[in-house]
Amino acid sequence: MIRAPAFLSGLGRFYIGLVLAFLYLPLVIMAAMSFNVSPFYQLPFEGTTEWYVALAQNDGLIDATINSLEIAVLTTIIATALGTAASLALFRYDFAGKRILQALLFPPIAIPWLISGTAMLIFFFGTGIGRGLHAILLGHVALALPYVIIVVSARLATFSKDLEDAAASLGATGWQTTRKVTLPCIAPGIVAGGLFAFAVSFDQFVVSYFLATPGQTTLPVEIYAAIRKGFTPEINAVSTIIIVFSMSLMLVVSRFFRFGGDQ
Amino acid sequence: MARVEVQNVSLTFGAHKAVDDVSIAFEDGGFYALLGPSGSGKTTLLRMIAGFEFPDAGSIRIDGEAVENVPVNRRRIGMVFQNYALFPNMSVEGNVAFGLEVRGEKGESVRRAVAEALELVQLGPLAKRRPHQLSGGQRQRVALARAIVTKPRVLLLDEPLSALDKALRTDMQVELKRIQREVGVTTIFVTHDQDEALSISDRIGILKDGRIVQEGAPEDIYDRPASEFAATFLGDANILTGVVRDGSLRLDGGTAIDLPAGSGDVPGELRCAIRPERVRISQSMPVTGAAGEPPEHMRGVVTRRLFSGSASTYFIDCSGREMKAIVQRGGDADMAVGSPVCVHWNADDLIPLSAGDGRD
Secondary structure, three states: OOOOOHHHHHHHHHHHHHHHHHHHHHHHHHHHHOOEOOOOOOOOOOEOOHHHHHHHHOHHHHHHHHHHHHHHHHHHHHHHHHHHHHHHHHHHOOOOOHHHHHHHHOHHHHOOHHHHHHHHHHHHHHHOOOOOHHHHHHHHHHHHHHHHHHHHHHHHHOOOHHHHHHHHHOOOOHHHHHHHHHHHHHHHHHHHHHHHHHHHHHHOOHHHHHHOEOOEOOHHHHHHHHHHHOOOOHHHHHHHHHHHHHHHHHHHHHHHHOOOOOO | OOOEEEEEEEEEEOOEEEEEEEEEEEOOOOEEEEEOOOOOOHHHHHHHHHOOOOOOEEEEEEOOEEOOOOOHHHOOEEEEOOOOOOOOOOOHHHHHHHHHHOOOOOHHHHHHHHHHHHHHOOOHHHOOOOHHHOOHHHHHHHHHHHHHOOOOOEEEEEOOOOOOOHHHHHHHHHHHHHHHHHHOOEEEEEEOOHHHHHHHOOEEEEEEOOEEEEEEOHHHHHHOOOOHHHHHHOOOOEEEEEEEEOOEEEEOOOOEEEOOOOOOOOOEEEEEEEOHHHOEEEOOOOOOOOOOOOOEEEEEEEEEEEEOOOEEEEEEEEOOEEEEEEEEOOOOOOOOOOOEEEEEOOHHHOEEEOOOOOOO
């Protein structure tokens, strides 16, 4: 380790503090205000849980939360399964059009969601798929798939094909090799890809907004609608719950799989 | 255990003939080395015997059964890879048990077979470790135990020692030889290291450009290489080119040298090899015809001397032709660089070579 001069080290700490404050201060204030009596962010702070009680009675927000979770979980499962299978196929086989297919995987990530959403709306309308939760699920899977393939493929790039050859030489069938050798070795990549899929779906506003029908909607769309009608501290409450939930999930998973460090 | 027979096998990648009409038989229980420079097709040949590549033409038989279209997982072979290819998600034990478990074996019989295999490679105490906690030599042993625990018909080794340092490699060669003897499995070993091939195998097949240029026992190939390539790839050699006339070889500079009996009969161009350790040098001209003294053939000047402990290698300039001579230490005093010397050898040590390798 190279030791930085004292003043630089101090500057560095100040800088890290600034970054963390920038990232977390709004969240902390929001969480604090969800426990504040005043609905208008007025100080002094007076503790209460009345907004959480109100939230429990707000069927619209609760339904939307359940919808969001269902769609996010299903998107995660479907996109991770399809994306992992696609990554394995790209890793193992050479076929006509493989390079073109790989090249076409990246651009959707760069296409603004507003445009993807519009295109999906027109396409789903034209093909009779229509709008609704099923359309939202379909759209989310399509959006999440490239992320899963890219993350899992990156993990596969560090996986030696010799391991599959070794398994085959020992008599393992293709499926035995995949299940006992390949999948366990790339598990961290699959989990990371699944987290991306979950985040893409759970965070998704634009595409969901276009594909939702009134009464059948997701949490981000419902929050947006609620804010337009008039802000209520229940939004702070539901947001706080989600922040705690998401951050715990990320912490647990990253601890478990030790991202960023070699096992 | 089985006999492996490769007949007229070819494999082409695009425009490149990786293996070109190769026929070779590996006898039951033998230890074979496939030796060749990189790109000679030795690994491709091994991968075809394993079942990772399928020949365009020709047949491969294991124990009389044609296997050239059988996929690798049904060939009942064992293979050790250059980088060991141990499963990082399993313990040493798990790695060795894998081949038995995928066959549906379970319980006590697996445990016993795994313990036995680990015993054989002397790794019993490390059974619970993970591959990344082992040294290179230990990983090598695990890979070997994993490959032989399933009692394969043939054991294939793809440059398994090339990742080890020199001292460990020598130990592992001895170890590998011992284990192969104990198990008695037909073994095919791919290497580009000539010393390894010479010291470890019962027979060597030398490959060049996808063809087998010579096959035989290590001593035979070393003593009687058929081509210049075999002579210089397996060991070191001085190559002398000339024309046969009146039973002797006239070199390009005009010097005439004696040929071994029987090889000067056909007139025309001839290339001969002589091993550096068969070449002798002395300061004064030996008495021709004296007992134990070979006749003089050339005179030259020492240009370089490489000292390697037990022996010295001299490079001698004989009117433009460089000759190498290896002299064991002891006996004669060392020759200094620049000193004039006589270069001589027994005519019987001269090895006539075939015109080429069939292809040059």
